[in-house]
């Protein structure tokens with residue numbers, strides 16, 4: 001069912017996405033690819049893609065939804081992670097990994113897992129042994145993290161970097177809904193970041209094209225034994241801009257018996273709240289917050305070419321150097337709030353456009 005609002009985990013419920021899924025599956029099987037990230041705007045299906053890919057993978061994998069883990073404390077998070085690994089591997093394999101570890105003369109057997117692995121050195125010994133045992137079996141283990149950016153606070157990026165360098169049998173598949181923070185975790189443009197420069201492959205999810213949204217809606221309604229009119233499709237396409245999460249939500253509301261108008265209205269209202277929050281996350285650490293907001297307002301009212309933008313700032317007596325403006329536009333593009341098309345900078349998400357306007 002396409003209009004089920006839970007993230008998908010079965011290929012048959014995943015609309016399109018074959019290209020991204022095939023790429024991802026290929027990367028997961030390739031020995032030399034050890035760090036993979038799934039990127040995309042909010043609600044473009046990253047979690048769904050991750051779930052389906054892991055589901056289809058023959059090798060062992062452990063998926064952590066960081067939001068559901070104790071992510072505030074390293075000494076709680078690592079035991080949690082190790083417990084998840086324990087649950088996924090064969091008991092005999094687990095025994096082999098664990099039998100070799102004895103921290104400070106005290107063996108794992110004598111203590112609880114939580115306590116034993118609250119010690120950093122035992123954690124390192126564990127991953128070392130895990131890697132050795134995997135190597136013996138010529139196997140890899142995929143560690144997948146959704147909402148990885150939350151682990152930056154406990155410096156999990158250092159762990160990923162050291163595992164990447166030292167534990168060749170481990171692979172990392174990472175995603176997160178806050179694009180900018182995901183980049184931060186990965187150390188983009190930050191030489192001092194532990195993960196900076198590590199070879200990493202990206203799978204990117206984009207909005208659906210008009211034709212694809214149309215097909216998604218038609219097929220989704222067909223699964224319900226219902227039909228959707230041409231006019232309704234047109235409105236959904238123009239107002240939800242091919243974001244599959246919003247379109248799924250619309251379909252789900254229709255499935256629950258709500259009218260076309262009501263469903264669309266509700267999706268847009270909730271969308272606006274989310275977009276505002278996303279924008280706040282982006283703006284709050286930035287000093288030039290006010291200028292960014294002005295800039296977005298100019299773009300929203302069509303003053304969207306370089307000279308027009310400069311003139312708009314001038315008219316409002318706000319000083320912005322060329323280098324600054326260049327940086328603002330680049331940052332906004334990097335975080336996918338705007339897109340450059342020909343010479344114009346566009347806010348391409350209609351829900352975002354609405355949020356900026358009011």
Ligand SMILES: Nc1ncnc2c1ncn2[C@@H]1O[C@H](COP(=O)(O)OP(=O)(O)OP(=O)(O)O)[C@@H](O)[C@H]1O
Pocket residue numbers: 002004005006007008013014015016017040041042043044045046047048049176177178244245246248249
């Ligand atoms: N390819 C797809 N086919 C059908 N439904 C999908 C597809 N991708 C996503 N969805 C639906 O869209 C919604 C959002 O999906 P998902 O949670 O996977 O996106 P996300 O990118 O992880 O979102 P977020 O950025 O909030 O973490 C869910 O209701 C999911 O069922």
Ligand SMILES: [Mg+2]
Pocket residue numbers: 046047048146176177
């Ligand atoms: Mg997600």
